[in-house]
Amino acid sequence: MKNILIAAAAGVTTLSVLIGPAAAADPIRIGAVISKTGPAAFLGEPQQITLKHYVDKIDANTSRTFATRLIENDAVVAAIGTSTTGGTLAIAPVFEDAKIPLVSLAAGIEITEPVRSYVFKTPHTDRMVCVRIAADMKAHGFNSIALVTGTDGVGKSMRKECTDAAAAKSITIVANESFNPKDVDMTPQLTKIKNTKGVDAVFVGGFGQSLSVVTRNYGQLGLTIPQYHAHGSASKTYIELAGPASEGVRLTGPLLIVADQLRDNDPLKPAAVEYAKTYRELTGKDVSTFGGYSYDALLLIVDAIKRAGSTKPSAIRDALEKTKNLPGVTGMFNMTPEDHLGINENSLYMVNIKNGDWVLAQ
Amino acid sequence: MSQLLQFVISGITVGVIYGAVALGFTLIYNASHVVNFAQGEFVMLGALLTVFGIAAGIPYPLAALLAVGGTVLVSVALFDFALRPAGNAPIFALIIITIGASILLRGIARVAFGTGYFSLPPVAGGGPIAIGGAVLLPQSLVVVFGTVFIVVVLRLLMQNTLLGKAVIATSSDAMAANLVGINVSSIVRLSFAISGAIGALAGILIAPIALASHDMGALLALKGFAAAMLGGMGSPVGALVGGLLVGLSETLSAGYISSDYKDATAFIIILLVLSAFPNGLFGKGGYDRV
Numbered sequence: 001m002k003n004i005l006i007a008a009a010a011g012v013t014t015l016s017v018l019i020g021p022a023a024a025a026d027p028i029r030i031g032a033v034i035s036k037t038g039p040a041a042f043l044g045e046p047q048q049i050t051l052k053h054y055v056d057k058i059d060a061n062t063s064r065t066f067a068t069r070l071i072e073n074d075a076v077v078a079a080i081g082t083s084t085t086g087g088t089l090a091i092a093p094v095f096e097d098a099k100i101p102l103v104s105l106a107a108g109i110e111i112t113e114p115v116r117s118y119v120f121k122t123p124h125t126d127r128m129v130c131v132r133i134a135a136d137m138k139a140h141g142f143n144s145i146a147l148v149t150g151t152d153g154v155g156k157s158m159r160k161e162c163t164d165a166a167a168a169k170s171i172t173i174v175a176n177e178s179f180n181p182k183d184v185d186m187t188p189q190l191t192k193i194k195n196t197k198g199v200d201a202v203f204v205g206g207f208g209q210s211l212s213v214v215t216r217n218y219g220q221l222g223l224t225i226p227q228y229h230a231h232g233s234a235s236k237t238y239i240e241l242a243g244p245a246s247e248g249v250r251l252t253g254p255l256l257i258v259a260d261q262l263r264d265n266d267p268l269k270p271a272a273v274e275y276a277k278t279y280r281e282l283t284g285k286d287v288s289t290f291g292g293y294s295y296d297a298l299l300l301i302v303d304a305i306k307r308a309g310s311t312k313p314s315a316i317r318d319a320l321e322k323t324k325n326l327p328g329v330t331g332m333f334n335m336t337p338e339d340h341l342g343i344n345e346n347s348l349y350m351v352n353i354k355n356g357d358w359v360l361a362q
Numbered sequence: 363m364s365q366l367l368q369f370v371i372s373g374i375t376v377g378v379i380y381g382a383v384a385l386g387f388t389l390i391y392n393a394s395h396v397v398n399f400a401q402g403e404f405v406m407l408g409a410l411l412t413v414f415g416i417a418a419g420i421p422y423p424l425a426a427l428l429a430v431g432g433t434v435l436v437s438v439a440l441f442d443f444a445l446r447p448a449g450n451a452p453i454f455a456l457i458i459i460t461i462g463a464s465i466l467l468r469g470i471a472r473v474a475f476g477t478g479y480f481s482l483p484p485v486a487g488g489g490p491i492a493i494g495g496a497v498l499l500p501q502s503l504v505v506v507f508g509t510v511f512i513v514v515v516l517r518l519l520m521q522n523t524l525l526g527k528a529v530i531a532t533s534s535d536a537m538a539a540n541l542v543g544i545n546v547s548s549i550v551r552l553s554f555a556i557s558g559a560i561g562a563l564a565g566i567l568i569a570p571i572a573l574a575s576h577d578m579g580a581l582l583a584l585k586g587f588a589a590a591m592l593g594g595m596g597s598p599v600g601a602l603v604g605g606l607l608v609g610l611s612e613t614l615s616a617g618y619i620s621s622d623y624k625d626a627t628a629f630i631i632i633l634l635v636l637s638a639f640p641n642g643l644f645g646k647g648g649y650d651r652v
Contacts, residue, residue: 151622178621182581184379184572187372188616191496195365209479209573220490221368221497241481241573 030301031070032294033081033091067091071098077311078304080297081105083290085153092119101304101317103297105290108157112340118317120340122296122330126157126205128345129230129252130165133203136250136350138169142200142226146175146193148186148214150206155181158205158230174199181210186217194223201226208232212241219245226250231348234289239356246353253351253358254289256329261360268327268347275329289330296328364495369617370610371493375502375571377609378509382564383586384593384601385513386557392533392596393553396456400440400464401586402579404561406471407433409574412566413480422483430562436467437558441551464579471576482569505567512560513602520598529553533596592632594645603643608632 070076071094078101082088085108092111095102096118104111104121111121137145147162149155155178166173175196177189193199202225204214211233218227219242229251239246255262259272275295276287303326304319305311323335323342331347350361386401411432415425440463445456486500520526531539532549540546565574572578585608593604608628615627635643 180625184568185372185376185613188369188613189621191365191368191372192617209575212479213573220499222490222492237478241479243481 031076031079033066067094100313105293122293126161130162132345134165134169144172144174146202150181154207203228215242252348271327272329292329368496369613373610373613377606380585380589381602381605384590387590388601393550399460402583403467405565406579408562408565409569433562434558441554479573479575484570594642597644600644
């Protein structure tokens with residue numbers, strides 16, 4: 001998960017998935033261009049999976065090379081990746097041209113809007129996160145807020161979407177600050193917010209370790225205004241690095257981190273709890289939301305292949321688009337020709353950080 | 363007013379860190395005229411070796427000491443195995459070697475330490491101190507006094523010891539220094555060792571405030587290099603002053619202009635200062651006698 005957050009290390013994986021006795025003789029090849037920690041998550045699959053793993057540094061260029069390699073050399077019938085919006089946008093045309101379905105693991109709304117016929121994705125979009133947070137702020141009577149966002153792609157997208165979401169809920173943004181994700185000190189920006197009158201809540205959007213630096217500085221300045229984060233901060237690393245200052249931070253938590261706190265009759269609970277258990281047994285680590293995205297991507301493809309009863313890429317694509325009520329570990333997937341994401345903000349939960357852990361807000 | 367004070371406090375804390383990195387640049391430049399772009403990686407090594415030392419159960423002070431020692435070894439190895447064999451290659455080639463070394467060290471660190479981010483417990487405990495509406499972290503004081511201490515000690519050593527004079531002699535003319543019996547090669551090795559130690563110390567000092575990671579060196583090297591240029595390449599006091607100016611211009615522009623253009627503003631100020639003082643604020647003009 002750390003790896004994916006930082007997006008420095010990545011790999012290309014070709015999976016040969018054996019589904020059912022009929023296909024046993026001839027493995028189905030699914031490709032993946034993903035950040036490095038994903039593969040372990042697949043091991044929980046009941047299917048027999050073999051991994052071929054090239055490790056390399058990933059950027060838009062290399063992911064394009066890998067994508068072409070998967071299509072031409074490995075002759076995959078479907079593919080998963082990449083972990084970043086930029087990388088996905090770089091390889092999407094390759095898969096569109098080859099008419100091979102691609103399931104992306106990146107959040108950017110640009111991936112599925114407008115809809116590309118062969119491109120799907122599993123994570124919630126920034127817009128959903130912002131809509132969810134704005135609704136929660138309104139419910140708490142926070143009508144004037146401050147935004148602190150990174151100058152990287154994620155931060156910018158968060159700023160845009162949350163500005164729109166706030167406007168839709170008639171929440172006023174009274175302070176708007178940004179930070180370079182590599183910076184070691186965000187105190188000046190936070191000082192300005194501290195000296196702005198009438199800030200009811202602060203939203204922090206961005207990527208990676210910079211989020212914990214913001215929270216640390218927030219605590220050091222003695223700021224007590226409620227602090228909202230997106231699910232980028234839904235990692236134990238964030239809590240560790242931010243230290244005691246993370247106490248009381250409110251964030252949109254993905255299903256996985258609160259699965260065991262859900263009501264037993266919640267249709268999403270069993271799959272998520274099971275995945276978390278298997279993941280912990282296999283890796284000895286806590287689940288990562290990011291690993292969950294790739295699990296869901298594989299789940300979607302395997303489900304589509306089963307329903308299509310065929311491994312023709314176009315048949316898989318058609319079946320993917322018809323996915324109905326498939327409980328993933330990110331949410332309940334319901335695809336349509338207009339919606340290649342298939343989950344909504346109902347599977348984002350408001351969570352408070354308490355005693356270094358996540359507690360589902362009631 | 364309290365706002366300005368807060369910006370200044372933040373600026374000084376970040377600034378002395380840049381200054382410490384600039385100091386490392388300065389020392390090696392003085393002895394060998396090479397700009398060592400692996401300086402940021404020394405900072406990274408100092409911080410990460412300490413983090414992993416503590417994780418392995420070594421007490422903090424000992425872990426820090428071992429980290430400094432380890433970084434000094436790496437730094438000396440860089441000189442002995444990469445730069446010295448290149449011998450009389452042009453300075454540009456040597457600078458490229460240091461860039462290569464920086465990428466290599468970052469790569470090794472990525473494999474050895476992983477791509478995660480780590481934090482060190484602060485040396486000075488206790489909560490933030492409130493001064494006139496602004497807050498100051500005890501660790502910031504440690505960073506500032508630690509760095510100033512390093513500069514003062516270094517300056518005393520340079521001016522009052524035979525070894526220091528040998529370094530100054532080597533810097534002004536390596537061949538002449540050689541002719542009067544100074545072992546130029548050991549002097550350059552010594553300055554690499556000191557630079558490594560200073561870099562590692564800077565890393566250990568800032569890791570509790572910033573976070574340590576395998577790629578933290580690149581940005582620090584960039585800012586530290588800018589600070590060294592601003593202060594005048596080759597002047598230890600200039601390095602510290604340059605670092606402070608870069609740090610302050612960053613926080614003040616983030617505070618009063620826009621955080622979006624923070625880095626840009628800082629670099630524009632540097633460009634303007636350099637156009638007025640081409641050798642930096644404390645730099646001696648370069649000239650050749652014909």
